[in-house]
């Protein structure tokens with residue numbers, strides 16, 4: 255069955271590979287990027303490789319909440335439904351460590367943007383068939399500091415990244431609780447996969463980016479994963495696993511969601 259799939263950060267890395275795989279199966283794939291030129295080039299490339307013309311895309315710099323709002327307005331006007339949303343875009347190192355509102359760029363792009371984008375797209379996802387939300391977590395997960403999230407204290411790149419990924423995982427579990435008819439999975443696609451982000455952060459890799467694209471593809475469309483929700487898939491282990499203990503603390507999740515609602 256043809257699905258309508260939106261993948262953020264699909265102009266490079268794991269997101270682009272996943273989009274290409276899904277497009278090759280004939281799904282309607284909507285890409286997202288921050289550069290209009292790179293997005294247009296990626297759409298053309300994927301159309302050619304996949305021989306699928308139902309590929310389009312949306313532009314927004316996810317570090318800018320106003321841009322996220324504007325993009326989701328556009329998506330709500332253009333798409334009748336979303337069957338699968340993959341919140342894939344992510345950042346580790348960046349020339350600017352904070353966005354225009356003074357928030358750490360890792361929290362802004364890796365956590366607050368998917369939170370806001372998903373909130374605005376829930377009505378479309380509710381119209382989807384076997385709807386699924388897949389959030390890109392990481393093996394790097396560290397207890398979230400409310401002060402750091404609000405930018406009252408500064409963190410190292412690694413610590414900001416790890417806190418943003420645990421925040422995303424905690425919110426994924428929360429979303430699964432409040433949206434029983436939508437499957438929500440947080441996934442570590444595999445550690446040190448060969449992408450631009452990893453090259454910039456660590457200067458070395460352990461495995462091909464295809465490893466990440468393969469698991470995103472499976473979680474997005476395979477019947478095996480239908481209806482599985484509120485779980486963390488660890489692709490370093492190749493199965494569902496335990497996330498950081500904070501992801502199972504109702505109190506910590508409530509605190510996080512309260513702070514987040516104030517920030518967006």
Ligand SMILES: NC(=O)c1ccc[n+]([C@@H]2O[C@H](COP(=O)([O-])OP(=O)(O)OC[C@H]3O[C@@H](n4cnc5c(N)ncnc54)[C@H](OP(=O)(O)O)[C@@H]3O)[C@@H](O)[C@H]2O)c1
Pocket residue numbers: 262263264265266267268269287288289292314315316317341342343344345363390391392393442443444445446447448449450451452
């Ligand atoms: N690679 C790994 O080993 C690994 C491990 C664990 C988790 N992950 C997660 O997997 C996801 C994909 O990462 P990747 O390794 O494929 O990285 P990547 O190759 O650097 O791709 C990241 C994507 O996110 C986009 N992006 C970054 N900042 C953005 C912003 N401000 N606004 C809009 N889009 C933005 C990038 O756009 P441009 O094309 O314009 O740069 C690109 O399309 C991330 O969430 C990452 O944290 C990766």
